[in-house]
Amino acid sequence: MQFKTIIEPFRIKSVEPIRQTTRTERENALREAKYNLFLLKADDVLIDLLTDSGTGAMSSEQWAGIMRGDESYAGAKSFYRFETAVQDITNLKYIIPTHQGRAAERILFGAALKEGDIVPNNTHFDTTRANIEFRKATALDIPVEEAHHPELVLPFKGNIDLEKLEQVIVDNPGKVPMAMITVTNNSGGGQPVSMANIRAASEICRRHDVPLFLDACRFAENSWFIKIREEGYADKTPIEIAQEMFSYVDGATMSAKKDGMANIGGFLALNDTELAKNCKNMLILTEGFPTYGGLAGYDLEAIAIGLREALDENYLRYRIRSVSYLGDILTANGIPIMRPTGGHAIYIDAKQWLPHISQSEYPAWALSAALYLVGGVRSVEIGSVMFGLQPDGSEKPAAMELVRLAFPRRMYTQSHVDYLAEVLLHVNEIKDSIGGVRITEAPAFLRHFTAEFEPVNGQIVADE
Ligand code: F0G
Numbered sequence: 001m002q003f004k005t006i007i008e009p010f011r012i013k014s015v016e017p018i019r020q021t022t023r024t025e026r027e028n029a030l031r032e033a034k035y036n037l038f039l040l041k042a043d044d045v046l047i048d049l050l051t052d053s054g055t056g057a058m059s060s061e062q063w064a065g066i067m068r069g070d071e072s073y074a075g076a077k078s079f080y081r082f083e084t085a086v087q088d089i090t091n092l093k094y095i096i097p098t099h100q101g102r103a104a105e106r107i108l109f110g111a112a113l114k115e116g117d118i119v120p121n122n123t124h125f126d127t128t129r130a131n132i133e134f135r136k137a138t139a140l141d142i143p144v145e146e147a148h149h150p151e152l153v154l155p156f157k158g159n160i161d162l163e164k165l166e167q168v169i170v171d172n173p174g175k176v177p178m179a180m181i182t183v184t185n186n187s188g189g190g191q192p193v194s195m196a197n198i199r200a201a202s203e204i205c206r207r208h209d210v211p212l213f214l215d216a217c218r219f220a221e222n223s224w225f226i227k228i229r230e231e232g233y234a235d236k237t238p239i240e241i242a243q244e245m246f247s248y249v250d251g252a253t254m255s256a257k258k259d260g261m262a263n264i265g266g267f268l269a270l271n272d273t274e275l276a277k278n279c280k281n282m283l284i285l286t287e288g289f290p291t292y293g294g295l296a297g298y299d300l301e302a303i304a305i306g307l308r309e310a311l312d313e314n315y316l317r318y319r320i321r322s323v324s325y326l327g328d329i330l331t332a333n334g335i336p337i338m339r340p341t342g343g344h345a346i347y348i349d350a351k352q353w354l355p356h357i358s359q360s361e362y363p364a365w366a367l368s369a370a371l372y373l374v375g376g377v378r379s380v381e382i383g384s385v386m387f388g389l390q391p392d393g394s395e396k397p398a399a400m401e402l403v404r405l406a407f408p409r410r411m412y413t414q415s416h417v418d419y420l421a422e423v424l425l426h427v428n429e430i431k432d433s434i435g436g437v438r439i440t441e442a443p444a445f446l447r448h449f450t451a452e453f454e455p456v457n458g459q460i461v462a463d464e
Contacts, residue, residue: 006321008413009314013060018046026373034452035369035437035460037378046376047416049405052344054100054257054264056409059309062261062302069298074289078297078304085304086254089219089239089311090246092269094276098287099294101217101255102127104268106134107287108213108253111278112177113137120168121180121215122160123147123188126386128180128215128253130446133391140168147188148399150338150349155229156194158185158222158342160201169208179205182215183222183245187382189402190218190342192225195233195244202248211250211272217258219245220310221343224320238311251275258344261306261409265299315410319343322417323407329421335428338402345406348424350383354434359384361436361456364401367427369453369460370434371403375423379405385439386448393444433462 021029021044033039042048048055070076083095098104109131113119117137124132124139132139142164147157160181169176181201184192198214205212223241227233233241246252251270256262270276280290287294295303309315320343327341330348338347350357350364357363364383371377383401390396405420427434435457442451 006318008322008410009312009318010059010410019043020046021376023373026376030369030372030460034440035365035455036448036451036453037368037372037380038449040372040378044376045372045378047412047420048378049345049407049420050378050380052258052406052408053255054262055411056261056263057411058261058263058302058306059410061309062305065301065305066298069296069301071297073292075291076297076300078300079291082300082304085307086267086269089242089307090216090252090269091243092246092251093271094269094273094280096268096270096276096279096283096290097293097295097300098266098268098283100257100264101215101253101266102131103287103294104253104255104266105131107279107282108251108268108270109135109137110282111275114177116175118168118172118176119178119180120160120165120176122158122182122185122193124180125182125186125215125217126446126448128182133445142168143185143188147185147191150189150336150347150352150400150402153339155225155340156192156197158183158188158191158193159197160193162197162200162204165201166204166208169204169210176208176210178211178213178250180213180215181249182217184218184225184343186217186344187387189338189347190221190345190404191338192222192229192343194230195226195241196230198245198248212248213270214246214249214252215254216246216252217255218343219252219254220259220307220316221320223311224316225343228320238313238316242311256303256306259307259310260303261310262299262302265295265303267293267303310409319407319409322412322414325414326405326417326421330424333425333428335424345404347382348379348403348405349400350403351401354431356432357434357436359397359401361438362401362453363436364403365453366434366436366455366460368403369437369455370427371423373461374427374430375420377405377420377423379403381448385451389442389445389447391445430461435460435462 256265
């Protein structure tokens, strides 16, 4: 008998209380945070879906590994366990630990980019884009056309546009030092990239002698989507699929705070000996010696174990289902979300849901503030606040106004998700009373983290 309920494939050994707040308390907290959810105290949040990065629950095996951490400055046993775990999956030659994904990006781009270069990607994540722009190079997003249509249900909306990839390489000789593919495509809605697309991108890059890198943060979730959606992969294990994905690239940047199932950590992995040497020298300058790279030995242990756990089929089945479970409820109730649901998050299409708020008044930001006020839920805007500010200081509305509800790994149970659904269905009833926001203060880049706002109408949600 095959039962159909997909249960959380774990039981809970340790619990962390979460705090209920009143509407008045949340109104005060939001005002004090200048209407920026990044500036809230986490204790004032009931369900925290700000990010799936570093927020997950570690397993008892990982905690046991932490006790085994070897804190030797050089050549620690923990490093070799970490290196073996990463190589088993990626088969890449040089494995450089970093304190998180963006450190891998900074080191890689610092060694490989020069002013005026162009780095194409399906969609750059904000830190990737910022690290490229910091080198005075261009971060070019070339997702496939269907990525721009949230309502279209297609299996691999994370794919990179292969024609544009080849075109940009041909049109800019000597100026494309690498191409990247982000799996899954976080800023494009957590959508997966097919094996066929990675393989074809790799062929194009090899033909033109351009190294291809994976931004591999959610490689395990991407492997699962390939298994269940791409012909020819149903009988392969997630690790076999991951191994094939990595076989098409010359390197990878990784935030182990996602599919490394750890609270901190990352790595840069690559095959080029000269580039690896330069990266290791940069690493020593700012992160640490190459066998710990800004991490404790115990972090390396947690990642080594977490990478394998992330590829467990029962875990991946539950993980992807817990996201689609909420997505199905929202879709059935007419709430516009990016479809089909991706791996780590639900992306609400705020432009469509709140058409009365113009993009200049940041509808996704306003919606995200409203979700906190109504239900104590913290989400994140992926729209014109995050992407609207151009490197020259001008403002250009983002292609989409999304609110991301990111699911920490192994953290919330189905009743938390049922509560979320209730909050969202209530917001659906009062959505016309949500008003926009304006920016009162903002830094020059990565402004969403610290910018300050005020509601255009004096309040985010009119009194209920
Ligand atoms: N690349 C992608 C696709 C990411 O999603 C992230 C982080 C990074 C790189 C940078 O990694 O945070 O370890 O430095 N994304 C988190 C998020 C922060 O909320 O999506 P990091």
